[in-house]
Amino acid sequence: MAKIADIGPDSVRFVCMWKKDDICKMAVLAFNIESESGKARAGNIQTDHGTIQTPIFMPVGTVGSVKAVTQQQLKLDVQAQIILGNTYHLYLRPGTEVLEAAGGLHQFMGWDRPILTDSGGYQVFSLAANRKIKEEGVIFQSHIDGSKHLFSPESVMDIQRSIGADIIMAFDECPPYPSDHNYAKKSMELTHRWLTRCFDRLAETPDKYGYTQNLFPIVQGSTFKDLRTASCEFIASKNAVGNAIGGLSVGEPIEMMYEFTDLCCSILPANKPRYLMGVGTPWNLLECIDLGIDMFDCVMPTRNGRNGMLFTTQGVINIRNKKWEKDFSPIDIGLPSEPSQYYSKAYMRHLFVAGEILGLQLASIHNLSFYLWLVGEARKHILQNTFTAFKQQMLPILQQRL
Amino acid sequence: MAKIADIGPDSVRFVCMWKKDDICKMAVLAFNIESESGKARAGNIQTDHGTIQTPIFMPVGTVGSVKAVTQQQLKLDVQAQIILGNTYHLYLRPGTEVLEAAGGLHQFMGWDRPILTDSGGYQVFSLAANRKIKEEGVIFQSHIDGSKHLFSPESVMDIQRSIGADIIMAFDECPPYPSDHNYAKKSMELTHRWLTRCFDRLAETPDKYGYTQNLFPIVQGSTFKDLRTASCEFIASKNAVGNAIGGLSVGEPIEMMYEFTDLCCSILPANKPRYLMGVGTPWNLLECIDLGIDMFDCVMPTRNGRNGMLFTTQGVINIRNKKWEKDFSPIDIGLPSEPSQYYSKAYMRHLFVAGEILGLQLASIHNLSFYLWLVGEARKHILQNTFTAFKQQMLPILQQRL
Numbered sequence: 157m158a159k160i161a162d163i164g165p166d167s168v169r170f171v172c173m174w175k176k177d178d179i180c181k182m183a184v185l186a187f188n189i190e191s192e193s194g195k196a197r198a199g200n201i202q203t204d205h206g207t208i209q210t211p212i213f214m215p216v217g218t219v220g221s222v223k224a225v226t227q228q229q230l231k232l233d234v235q236a237q238i239i240l241g242n243t244y245h246l247y248l249r250p251g252t253e254v255l256e257a258a259g260g261l262h263q264f265m266g267w268d269r270p271i272l273t274d275s276g277g278y279q280v281f282s283l284a285a286n287r288k289i290k291e292e293g294v295i296f297q298s299h300i301d302g303s304k305h306l307f308s309p310e311s312v313m314d315i316q317r318s319i320g321a322d323i324i325m326a327f328d329e330c331p332p333y334p335s336d337h338n339y340a341k342k343s344m345e346l347t348h349r350w351l352t353r354c355f356d357r358l359a360e361t362p363d364k365y366g367y368t369q370n371l372f373p374i375v376q377g378s379t380f381k382d383l384r385t386a387s388c389e390f391i392a393s394k395n396a397v398g399n400a401i402g403g404l405s406v407g408e409p410i411e412m413m414y415e416f417t418d419l420c421c422s423i424l425p426a427n428k429p430r431y432l433m434g435v436g437t438p439w440n441l442l443e444c445i446d447l448g449i450d451m452f453d454c455v456m457p458t459r460n461g462r463n464g465m466l467f468t469t470q471g472v473i474n475i476r477n478k479k480w481e482k483d484f485s486p487i488d489i490g491l492p493s494e495p496s497q498y499y500s501k502a503y504m505r506h507l508f509v510a511g512e513i514l515g516l517q518l519a520s521i522h523n524l525s526f527y528l529w530l531v532g533e534a535r536k537h538i539l540q541n542t543f544t545a546f547k548q549q550m551l552p553i554l555q556q557r558l
Numbered sequence: 559m560a561k562i563a564d565i566g567p568d569s570v571r572f573v574c575m576w577k578k579d580d581i582c583k584m585a586v587l588a589f590n591i592e593s594e595s596g597k598a599r600a601g602n603i604q605t606d607h608g609t610i611q612t613p614i615f616m617p618v619g620t621v622g623s624v625k626a627v628t629q630q631q632l633k634l635d636v637q638a639q640i641i642l643g644n645t646y647h648l649y650l651r652p653g654t655e656v657l658e659a660a661g662g663l664h665q666f667m668g669w670d671r672p673i674l675t676d677s678g679g680y681q682v683f684s685l686a687a688n689r690k691i692k693e694e695g696v697i698f699q700s701h702i703d704g705s706k707h708l709f710s711p712e713s714v715m716d717i718q719r720s721i722g723a724d725i726i727m728a729f730d731e732c733p734p735y736p737s738d739h740n741y742a743k744k745s746m747e748l749t750h751r752w753l754t755r756c757f758d759r760l761a762e763t764p765d766k767y768g769y770t771q772n773l774f775p776i777v778q779g780s781t782f783k784d785l786r787t788a789s790c791e792f793i794a795s796k797n798a799v800g801n802a803i804g805g806l807s808v809g810e811p812i813e814m815m816y817e818f819t820d821l822c823c824s825i826l827p828a829n830k831p832r833y834l835m836g837v838g839t840p841w842n843l844l845e846c847i848d849l850g851i852d853m854f855d856c857v858m859p860t861r862n863g864r865n866g867m868l869f870t871t872q873g874v875i876n877i878r879n880k881k882w883e884k885d886f887s888p889i890d891i892g893l894p895s896e897p898s899q900y901y902s903k904a905y906m907r908h909l910f911v912a913g914e915i916l917g918l919q920l921a922s923i924h925n926l927s928f929y930l931w932l933v934g935e936a937r938k939h940i941l942q943n944t945f946t947a948f949k950q951q952m953l954p955i956l957q958q959r960l
Contacts, residue, residue: 220908224915226897250883250908257884258904264886266900481652482659484666495628498668502660506622506652513626516915 185323185370185397187429187450191539195421195448198538201398201429203322204367205262205270208237210429210450211534213441213527214272216458219245220265223458224513224520227266233493234524235532237269238322240453243315244276244283244307248298252318260320260365272453273321274433275312277328277374278402289329291346309353313371317364325400326354328374333406340378347376348390355394372431374402375420379412388423398451399424400431405440414443421448438467438530438554442547445534452531457523462516464508467526471556473501475519480505487518493525530554587725587772587799589831589852593941597823597850600940603800603831605724606769607664607672610639612831612852613936615843615929616674618860621647622667625860626915626922629668635895636926637934639671640724642855645717646678646685646709650700654720662722662767674855675723676835677714679730679776680804691731693748711755715773719766727802728756730776735808742780749778750792757796774833776804777822781814790825800853801826802833807842816845823850840869840932840956844949847936854933859925864918866910869928873958875903877921882907889920895927932956 187210189199201208215222215230217239222230230236241261250264258264261271280287280294287296293308312327328347331340351373363369373391377383391399401420404413417432424430431451432444441452457467466473469490473480480501487504488496495518507515530550537546589612591601603610617624617632619641624632632638643663652666660666663673682689682696689698695710714729729752733745753775765771775793779785793801803822806815819834826832833853834846843854859869868875871892875882882903889906890898897920909917932952939948 219912219914220905221912221914221916224919226916226919227900228896249912250904254884254904254908258886258902264902264905264908266902266905482656484660494630498629500660500666500668502652502656503622503666503668506656506666510621510623510651512621512623513915513918514623514628517626517628517919 184368187398187427189427191541193538193541193543194446196445196534196538196543197448197450198535199429199450201270201450203270203370205268205322206237208270209532209535211441211445211531211538212237212451213531214238214240214451214453215524215527216240216242216453216455217265217267218242218455219249220261222520222524224462224517225458225524229521230267230524231269233495233521235528236524237528239267239269239271241271241273241319241321242276242279243273243312243319243325244279246273246319247276247305247315248300252315255320256318256364260318262320262365270323271319271321272323273316273319273325274453275316275325275327275374276307277312277325278330278434280307281330281332289346291349293327293350294329309350310357313354313357314361317358317361317369320365321369322367323370323372323398324358326351326371326373328376328402330403330406331376331378333378333403333408335378337378337380337383340376340380340383344376344378344383344387347374348387351391351394370397372396372398372400374400374433375424376403378403379408379416381419384416384419385423388420392423392425396428398429398431400433400451401449402433404432405435410440413440414447417444417449418447438527439551441527441530442534442550442554445531445538446543446547457527458520461519461523464515464519466504466519467523467554468496468558469526469529469553471553471558473558475501475504475515476508477505487522488526491522491526491529493522493529496522496525586770589800589829591829593943595940595943595945596848598847598936598940598945599850599852600937601831601852603672603852605672605772607670607724608639610672611934611937613843613847613933613940614639614853615933616640616642616853616855617926617929618642618644618855618857619667619669620644620857621651622663624922624926626864626919627860627926631923632669632926633671635897635923637930638926639930641669641671641673643673643675643721643723644678644681645675645714645721645727646681648675648721649678649707649717650702654717657722658720658766662720664722664767672725673721673723674725675718675721675727676855677718677727677729678709679714679727680732680836682709683732683734691748693751695729695752696731711752712759715756715759716763719763719771722767723771724769725772725774725800726760728753728773728775730778730804732805732808733778733780735780735805735810737780739780739782739785742778742782742785746778746780746785746789749776750789753793753796772799774798774800774802776802776835777826778805780805781810781818783821786818786821787825790822794825794827798830800831800833802835802853803851804835806834807837812842815842816849819846819851820849840929841953843929843932844936844952844956847933847940848945848949859929860922863921863925866917866921868906868921869925869956870898870960871928871931871955873955873960875960877903877906877917878910879907889924890928893924893928893931895924895931898924898927
């Protein structure tokens, strides 16, 4: 069902919910700030697959599955609003042919809410073997079977068209940390030239499945103020529907991560969503919301969950610890999510000690539910203009090791 | 809430549903045959944790978890009515101290329907190292850490009391297949002496958690008609509330398995549930229901599921096969279970090829849902007296490799 909504100064547009058999008119992504509390913003992002309330955390579903969580659990327990897929991994498996035959990733995996795909830039640099960076793109060997591939701005846009995410990321070069200024500058400039090619390629190709796919550019510049500033300004000039900050949380000191996030937020447009890639812990999230970030993704809740690290409203738990052996209290008394109330710490510990798959599942669902709850609470407090007090109260509790 | 129900000739008794804070009067297990179709029976078993409709399949939750399935999925998707736990495994992890502190396995894992525990006899013989069989019991070394333990009829009854299952199994010796007649005879006689000690120990110890725990003896005798007959007669003389057939499906030819199942069913009491341990494939289940079996357990749906073998209403699928790569039809169009309708074969194949945990979960849920559906359909047809026709129709379909 389509209805016309007047969102803002940009244009009158159709707001459309995608239905499997009833593809309606497409609309570009729109962002609406409902309230601000200091630099923190509470808003909503409209996509053709539905609305996302910000600040938002996006569970990572690298290869078309948020590890160990069903799509039903994602909806009902985690209450995820948007998830991530990864272009590098999806390109290798199942591949664009299968995804196109399925009608896109939404159809393939059975997720009818928004999806964002990372461009694969980071994976090409961190996972693939024998990579060669050229002006054209990156030649690399698959970490799975050693086969050779080329990723260029154009091919990555095409692959992301095939995957069919609502938000697609620019193909960028991710310099290692630390990099010297010369390398970081050349890398940033390459990323900027690639960004222009991404936009060009997108403009000359149609959306593949009847809904709009929106490109977010990525700010780079390593940890050099002049480069970050230049990159933000270049990215801002592209007037994209949203902007991302890449290349942070790659090993730099935490204070530096906050410093550069703050810097980027001060330059990137205020009226567009700001996405800080690959961040972070629950306390990182609160600090960065306070700097003006609207969107986050991170493998931490799922990966660390599978390793027995539980983030709770009461603090951090290492569930294998013997102290939980006979603690029959719920995983997290403060979290209104069914699994987190239903299963006990002692049972979770047992599952992990016994190597049971259920432990991985429940830890992942719990941690993700917790992250979604946390950003939901942050949003509530921003709307009430009590975010700073909320953050100050939560930070010491969230970080304590139980 | 307790209500008095007149179940049968045995006695007027309380039928009681266990509630966490409202433990009511205990009652011994009762079995009621509602209908027969040839040798097949449709009935119900009443326990203090609720009713089980037979024929029934019992998912195996070895160490307090049906692998890769949450308790919510067990209830809602699989519609499991009773699950298995294993004494050997639970004794080692989490151990009786933790289980007692939790108030029993039901409380520990969050399962409020019936539980049956296997006595560990089979695991002691198949898993443990350095086992020594004596009249007293079996001394063995844990497969986890090499620690030494003694399992005797008395200690196994005590452990099962602590675990708190509604149905507990006798501690038996499981001879290898094949065994010579002399060995099988001595083993059977030992199992019979141990059975008497199991009953004695149970009679002198109280139910631990306020509900009745019921002992099922196990028929042995390898594949010798005279021994099986003797064992059935001995077990029948114990007048237990239910009886199990052990030591089959251990490598003998399938026709022999059916032959000995038929033999045992012809001797074991008709008015008590008959439990065939460790069986089997969907077609084994139908054949054995047709011989008079009421209860089954097997790791096949879960273990084979985790290895990519899906049992469906249309036949058997090896989901890794390339032929499923672009088959976007549901896992099983004939199975009214949400995950089996929601996810496609192509997506399942992708999950398995990519090594995703979600594949293990969905395959397990699907296969278990299928097994529960199958016994439910069998039951329906027994009630309608159309079971033979149902079986003949289903057998070729279920066994075909798709």
